[in-house]
Every structure is written in structure tokens, then in C-alpha cells.
Amino acid sequence: MRLGFLASHGGSAARHLTAACRAGELAAMPAVLISNNSRSPALAWARDAGLSTAHLSSAGYPAPDDLDRAILEALTAAGADTLVLSGYMRELGPRVLGHYAGRVVNIHPSLLPRHGGRGMYGDRVHEAVLASGDDESGATVHLVTQGIDEGPVLAQARVPVLPGDTLDTLKARVQAVEGDLMLRAVRGLATSVTAT
Template sequence: MNLAFLASHGGSAARHLTAACREGRLSATPVALVSNNSRSPALGWAREAGLRTAHLSSARHPDPDELDAAILAFLVDAGADTLVLSGYMREIGPQVLTHFAGRLLNIHPSLLPRHGGRGMYGDRVHESVLASGDTESGATVHLVTAGIDEGPMLAQARVPVLPGDTLDTLKARVQAVEGDLMLRAVQELAAQRAAAT
């Protein structure tokens, strides 16, 4: 399994999975990272980690189909066969979706299908959970499809919503389980692929 990542900011999932690969906890090779943000800390980290990197955004490719094609060409050239979204704040184009179908993962900071869909990202998700009065939240790893947060779920981790929780306290509790949850989902995907060959 050759892993590539799309990241807009810090790329925490990319960092966690790359560390797991290098520590022998995940039988995969991290090969590349693409960011739509030229100032993304993930780009600098990925370069230092030895991954191939590219800044590909609508600023450089204003036509969405051209941007989609450029991202796909870079990922294919890097040898990626599995793609992980690591805080990527753009919709995935149809060419990338088709090429990586069944091998494109995202983590969402709620228990999908609750608090998912268009406009539900980052702090907005945790604010929605707090406003709803839910007694638990968590994170969901799912396969990415054309619908926002609608792909098949691979794994979930649950955390309590405590009395007096704020956006920051709830977010920290959810983030604390995200790395290992994504690792577990990628490990299971790798095992399924190995069993199928």
C-alpha cells in the first residue's frame, strides 16, 4: 500500500500514519502529499519527511477539471494507490474520485451521519454537536464518494460530551482519538486488500 495525502493545514492524519509506517505499525509506504495551501505546515513537514510534495490549487489551475487532472497526475506519478484526506478543505474532483474509488479515506469529527454534510467541517461540527444537546460525539472514518460525508463508514470512535464542555474541550477530546482511529481503518483496508490478492 502506497499512501498519499491531501492536506490544507497541519496534516495531522498524514503525520500519524507516516509515523506508524516508519515504526512498523502499518505495512504501507507514505509517498506523497498535495496541498492547496502554499503556506500549509503539512507541506514543509512532508518535504522534511522525504515525501514528494506539490502545491496544487485553484490559484494555479483555475479550471476545476484541470486542477483535478493535475492532482491525479501527480499522485499517479508518485505511485500512490491509496489516498487519505488529512484536513483537506476542498471537494475532490471526479477524476481523483474515480481513480481512487474504494481507496480514498476521510476522517470526520462527529458520529456520522450526525453533523455531516455540506458546510459541516472543523469547529462548525463541534458547535453543532454542542447545540444539539448530544451526550456523545466522536469521529468517523469513511470512504469518500461524490456526496459530502456520505461514503461507507469504515470505523468510529466515541467520546462523551460532558456537562460544561466548550468548543475547545470537546474538540480536544475528539482529536485525541482521531489518529488511532484512522490508523485502525487503514490497517483494516490493507488487510482486506491483502486477503483479496
Template sequence: MRIGFLASHGGSAARHITAACAAGELNATPVALLSNNSRSPALAWAREAGLASAHLSSARVPDPDTLDAAILDFFVQAQVDTLVLSGYMRELGPRLLSYYAGRIVNIHPSLLPRHGGRGMYGDRVHEAVLASGDTESGATVHLVTSGIDEGPVLAQTRVPVLPGDTLESLKTRVQAVEGDLMLQALKQLA
């Protein structure tokens, strides 16, 4: 498995997976990272880690079709066969989705289908869980399709919502299980 990452900010999943590959926990080779954010810490990390890296965004390439083609070309040139979204905050284009159908994975910080869909990412998800009164949350790894958070679920881990939980306490517990859950899903996909 040759893995490419898309990240907008820190890229914690990319870092976790790359470390797991280096430790022999996942038989895969991380090869490339693309970010839509030129100041992304993940982009700087990828360069230091020796991964092929690129910044492509709608600010640099305003036409959506041209941007989609450029992103696809970057990963094809790097000979990537599996894509991992590592906190990527943009929708993927139809060319990329078609070319990598069944080989794009994302982690979502709730038990999908609850608290998923357009606009539901990051802290917004944890706030929605707390506001709903749910007694449990967790993380879901799913295949990426054209529908936001609608792809088939590959793996889930449940995390209790405790009395007195805050956004930060719930977020910390959910993030603590995300890396290993992604590894589990990638092992299944391989």
C-alpha cells in the same frame, strides 16, 4: 500500501500515519502529500520528511477539470494506491474519485451521519454537536465518494460530551482518538 495525503493545514493525520509506518505499526509507505495551501505547515513538513510534495489549488489552476487531472497525475506519478484526506478543505474531482474509488479515506470529527455534509468541518462540527445537546460525539473514518461525508463508514469511536464542555474541550477529546482510529481503518483497508 503506498499512501498519498491531501492536506490544507497542519496535516495531523499525515504526521500520525507516517510515524506509525516508521514504528512498524502500519505496513505501508507514505510517499506523497499535496496541499491546496502554499503556506500549509503540512506541505513544509512533507518536504522535510522526504515525501513528494506539491501545491495545486484553484488559484494556480483555475479550471476545475484541469486541476482534477493535475492532482490525479501527481499521485499516479508517485505510484500512490491509497489516499488519505488529512484536513483537506476542498472537494475532490470526478477523475480522482473514479481512479481511487474505494481507496480514499477521510476522518470526520463526529459520529456520521450526524453533523456531516457541506459546510460541516472543523470547529463547525463541534459547535453543532454542542448546540444539538448530543450526549456523545466522536470520530468517523469513511470512504470518500462524490457525496460530502456520505461514503461507507470504516470505523467509528465514541467520545462523551460532558457537562460544561466547550468547543475546545470537546475538540481536544475528539482529536485525541482520531489518529488511532485512522490507523485501524487503514489496517482494515490494507
């Protein structure tokens, strides 16, 4: 498997999976990281880590179809066969989704389908969990489809919502399980693809 990453900010999933690849814990090769944010820590980290990188955003490609085409060209030029969204804050276009159908994974900081959908990302998700009175939260890795957070679930990790939890304490508990959850899901995806 050759992994392509899309990230807007820190890129924690990209970092975790790249470390797992290099430690021999994941039979894959990190190939490229693309960011829509020229100042993202993920882009700087990927350059330092020796990954191919690209900054592709609507600033340089104002027509959505042109940006979609540019992202697909950068991914295929790097030989990426599996795409990992690592905190990517933009919707994917139909070219990328079509080319990588069944091979695009994303992590969401709740137990989907609860607290998912348009506008539900980052701190907003944890705030919604706390406001709902849920007694558990967690993270979900799912396949990406055209609908926001609607693709098939590959793996989930659950964490308790504790009395007195704040946004920061709940967020920290969820983030603590995300890296290993993503690793498990990508391993499973690799196995299912190899078996077919």
C-alpha cells in the same frame, strides 16, 4: 500500500500515519503529500519528512477539470494507490474519485451521519454537537464518494460530551482519538484489499 495525502492545514492524519509506517506499525509507505495551500504546515512538514510534495490549487489551475487532472497525475507519478484526506478542505474531482474508488479515506470529527455534509467541518461540527445536546460525539473514518460525508463508514470512535464542555474541551477529546482511529481504519482497508 503506498499512501498519498491531501492536506490543507496541519495534516495530523498524514503525520500520524507516516510515523506509524516508519515505526513498523503500518505496512505501508507514505509516498506524496499534496496541498492546496502553499503555506500549510503539512506541506513544510512533508518536505522535511522526505515525502514528495506538490502545491496544486485553483490559483494555478482555474479550471476544475485541469486541477483534478493535475492532482491525479501527481498522485499516480508518486505511485500512490491509497488516498488519505488529512484535513483537505476541497472537494475531489471525478478523475481522482474514479481512479481511487474504494481507496480514498477521510476522517470527520463527529459520529456520521450526524453533523456531516456541506459546510460541516472543524469547529462548526463541535459547535453543532454542543448545540444539539448530544451526550456523545467522536470521530468517523469513511470512504470518500461524490457526496459530502456520505461514503461508507470504516470505523468510529466515541467520546462523551460532558456537562460544561466547551468547543475547545470537546474538540480536544475528539482529536485525541482521531490518529489511532485513522490508523485502525487504514489497516483494515489494507487487509480487505489484500484479501480480495
